[in-house]
Amino acid sequence: xxxxxxxxxxxxxxxxxxxxxxxxxxxxxxxxxxxxxxxxxxxxxxxxxxxxxxxxxxxxxxxxxxxxxxxxxxxxxxxxxxxxxxxxxxxxxxxxxxxxxxxxxxxxxxxxxxxxxxxxxxxxxxxxxxxxxxxxxxxxxxxxxxxxxxxxxxxxxxxxxxxxxxxxxxxxxxxxxxxxxxxxxxxxxxxxxxxxxxxxxxxxxxxxxxxxxxxxxxxxxxxxxxxxxxxxxxxxxxxxxxxxxxxxxxxxxxxxxxxxxxxxxxxxxxxxxxxxxxxxxxxxxxxxxxxxxxxxxxxxxxxxxxxxxxxxxxxxxxxxxxxxxxxxxxxxxxxxxxxxxxxxxxxxxxxxxxxxxxxxxxxxxxxxxxxxxxxxxxxxxxxxxxxxxxxxxxxxxxxxxxxxxxxxxxxxxxxxxxxxxxxxxxxxxxxxxxxxxxxxxxxxxxxxxxxxxxxxxxxxxxxxxxxxxxxxxxxxxxxxxxxxxxxxxxxxxxxxxxxxxxxxxxxxxxxxxxxxxxxxxxxxxx
Amino acid sequence: xxxxxxxxxxxxxxxxxxxxxxxxxxxxxxxxxxxxxxxxxxxxxxxxxxxxxxxxxxxxxxxxxxxxxxxxxxxxxxxxxxxxxxxxxxxxxxxxxxxxxxxxxxxxxxxxxxxxxxxxxxxxxxxxxxxxxxxxxxxxxxxxxxxxxxxxxxxxxxxxxxxxxxxxxxxxxxxxxxxxxxxxxxxxxxxxxxxxxxxxxxxxxxxxxxxxxxxxxxxxxxxxxxxxxxxxxxxxxxxxxxxxxxxxxxxxxxxxxxxxxxxxxxxxxxxxxxxxxxxxxxxxxxxxxxxxxxxxxxxxxxxxxxxxxxxxxxxxxxxxxxxxxxxxxxxxx
Numbered sequence: 001x002x003x004x005x006x007x008x009x010x011x012x013x014x015x016x017x018x019x020x021x022x023x024x025x026x027x028x029x030x031x032x033x034x035x036x037x038x039x040x041x042x043x044x045x046x047x048x049x050x051x052x053x054x055x056x057x058x059x060x061x062x063x064x065x066x067x068x069x070x071x072x073x074x075x076x077x078x079x080x081x082x083x084x085x086x087x088x089x090x091x092x093x094x095x096x097x098x099x100x101x102x103x104x105x106x107x108x109x110x111x112x113x114x115x116x117x118x119x120x121x122x123x124x125x126x127x128x129x130x131x132x133x134x135x136x137x138x139x140x141x142x143x144x145x146x147x148x149x150x151x152x153x154x155x156x157x158x159x160x161x162x163x164x165x166x167x168x169x170x171x172x173x174x175x176x177x178x179x180x181x182x183x184x185x186x187x188x189x190x191x192x193x194x195x196x197x198x199x200x201x202x203x204x205x206x207x208x209x210x211x212x213x214x215x216x217x218x219x220x221x222x223x224x225x226x227x228x229x230x231x232x233x234x235x236x237x238x239x240x241x242x243x244x245x246x247x248x249x250x251x252x253x254x255x256x257x258x259x260x261x262x263x264x265x266x267x268x269x270x271x272x273x274x275x276x277x278x279x280x281x282x283x284x285x286x287x288x289x290x291x292x293x294x295x296x297x298x299x300x301x302x303x304x305x306x307x308x309x310x311x312x313x314x315x316x317x318x319x320x321x322x323x324x325x326x327x328x329x330x331x332x333x334x335x336x337x338x339x340x341x342x343x344x345x346x347x348x349x350x351x352x353x354x355x356x357x358x359x360x361x362x363x364x365x366x367x368x369x370x371x372x373x374x375x376x377x378x379x380x381x382x383x384x385x386x387x388x389x390x391x392x393x394x395x396x397x398x399x400x401x402x403x404x405x406x407x408x409x410x411x412x413x414x415x416x417x418x419x420x421x422x423x424x425x426x427x428x429x430x431x432x433x434x435x436x437x438x439x440x441x442x443x444x445x446x447x448x449x450x451x452x453x454x455x456x457x458x459x460x461x462x463x464x465x466x467x468x469x470x471x472x473x474x475x476x477x478x479x480x481x482x483x484x485x486x487x488x489x490x491x492x493x494x495x496x497x498x499x500x501x502x503x504x505x506x507x508x509x510x511x512x513x514x515x516x517x518x519x520x521x522x523x524x525x526x
Numbered sequence: 527x528x529x530x531x532x533x534x535x536x537x538x539x540x541x542x543x544x545x546x547x548x549x550x551x552x553x554x555x556x557x558x559x560x561x562x563x564x565x566x567x568x569x570x571x572x573x574x575x576x577x578x579x580x581x582x583x584x585x586x587x588x589x590x591x592x593x594x595x596x597x598x599x600x601x602x603x604x605x606x607x608x609x610x611x612x613x614x615x616x617x618x619x620x621x622x623x624x625x626x627x628x629x630x631x632x633x634x635x636x637x638x639x640x641x642x643x644x645x646x647x648x649x650x651x652x653x654x655x656x657x658x659x660x661x662x663x664x665x666x667x668x669x670x671x672x673x674x675x676x677x678x679x680x681x682x683x684x685x686x687x688x689x690x691x692x693x694x695x696x697x698x699x700x701x702x703x704x705x706x707x708x709x710x711x712x713x714x715x716x717x718x719x720x721x722x723x724x725x726x727x728x729x730x731x732x733x734x735x736x737x738x739x740x741x742x743x744x745x746x747x748x749x750x751x752x753x754x755x756x757x758x759x760x761x762x763x764x765x766x767x768x769x770x771x772x773x774x775x776x777x778x779x780x781x782x783x784x785x786x787x788x789x790x791x792x793x794x795x796x797x798x799x800x801x802x803x804x805x806x807x808x809x810x811x812x813x814x815x816x817x818x819x820x821x822x823x824x825x826x827x828x829x830x831x832x833x834x835x836x837x838x839x840x841x842x843x844x845x846x847x848x849x850x851x852x853x854x855x856x857x858x859x
Contacts (some may be wrong), residue, residue, distance in 0.1 A: 046854060107737060108737065112739050205726065214718075216857070216858040217855075488587075490733065493565075493749075493756070494754050
């Protein structure tokens, strides 16, 4: 296949269609909103302040998330212990928690009347002050440390087991293993992880405001929200959404520039065993790191669980159809996200093989949705679809599509490298054996990428389950999803029932994530 | 063959015709989310109106008051909705300016409101006062004015909502502006150390207050009534401010594009009837605009404030942007 001029084949065409769909969903919706605008947009000093603040808090949040994730991922990568796989699954929990639930969980631990303040009070020391820049960073690290850990851990797993075996034969100690194996791997993994978390933190709004202590913590997303609902200035909403897209593009470019590619060649896919780091100091170090991470992440989660359990009997009946609706949304969105990611990854590899620079563009399209404002996507789709359909009849299809698009970056981030490696290591072999089409994919590629696909599907499903996304603009009383039911309960003073629904949401999201992730890893080589 | 076709067509027309006739007209009311939930007034209002109207009353929930106006502006003249229910006087001037709403043409009524009401488009259905709610077992001497609040002990903290994203948040902005006028920026600066944080919406702020994070939360004078009546909990109270309390009047109006204008008028008329009004107190937790016997004990624990504050909708619209920039400047220090 390589090097030969060939007509555009089916997979490439599918990739282009998928890319066009994503561009339509992101840039297209922004343009739609802009076209409906009544006056032209101008950024005032407050908007510039919001942009500066957004970048600053996102940089610091991403830095701390990635910095703390390195030792956690390293400890998880080189230790085998009871409960390790459960810990890795539970690591996904903060990331998929609805924002408002996470705020209450964090406050129950770090707030003025939280656990730590109570402990401090017994020593006569004043309460912790979470409100301010530190609160925003704390919350964003809480959300994103687990994601960073998972991404970096995957990097560790790409180092072939043979390398560690060789290192052991050469009696290399931890610091040498780090320099020769782990540092090159990190060079390939960290920039991407940093960029993803930068963008996720940049799109934050309710958390930044509530824990930031006031309007000085105004982010671009809040400015978009204001433009849309307080001023009904669609031009400005669209303009700010473009600013956010530009931020996203810059971050992606910078990350791409700093990413070292192709650190390792193929191994035999053996289970990784480590012989370094067996001395008491590094064992103690890893235990300390894992305990701190577990405490930091699981304490707020436990508070959410404890509160919810106490009120489980107060769950109202309309929640049950909402559960079904949410499960459908989650599973279909996950399927769609994985499907799109596979198609885009395939097309990107095809282009790259043929030496076309277009490959980079296809890849970046998949990450576009990371920094698109859900508010603007929602409003844009609303303007487009409202002419033809009743909004409430479109609630579920729109939610499924947008959730799939919003989780596409994670799916692509997981699937693209796996597919690239599978192609690089087994593609030629498959070609030389004359394998083609479905057979080639099923026998040579699928077993290699299955764990990544499972992880991608699990993450997408969990995200779609918890994410309120755009449904608020489309849903009416009869087709609410679980998060929307929870928000409506809260708005009607039913805080206790809402906490039980939050627990249900968390449990269902985690169960979905576990099922897919587990399914992907079952009998797999890694 | 031709005859068969004619017969089939006739049959078809007859069947479709009867189906069509059996279908009652649909009246679509767009409102905020909490109105349509099972604890809100929606289900009871629907049942009550449908017994008299021979119609199908359908609610569409769309966020909160301000989201409602944005939604209807997005939909414009094509909207399927006949009525928008849930705007308040901080939004009616903008709503009027869109030209999307029609005059109701109903005779003027003598509403049970602390201020006179006369409006060709908007009809009120409930009202309330904004207030700071506190826990009377923890705070025995609550501040009795903004001045008191400013001079309260250092560790007394309040949590408020952002006026850009929340209705009560905007209410507080107008409250301070109506009391202090040009001195509002200085008041906000002085209040700043009392403010623990600012949240996106009412739910976060109220949840933080219930969790004990803040001593007081911006809400309504009727919030303690909810705790007392629905939860039998008498520990929540609203602080009475000698400066007066800013009001919220919630209104509904008919859309000019409605295809059921008579039905819409009938609904607006029904809205101020005893039947509708008696549903409001314990479902929407606001005061009814028409005297009703169905007000439970403990509903009006707050009484009448010293002063009732309310900008006209035109004033509210004109001071809103200035008040917001003052608020932003003072709290962003």
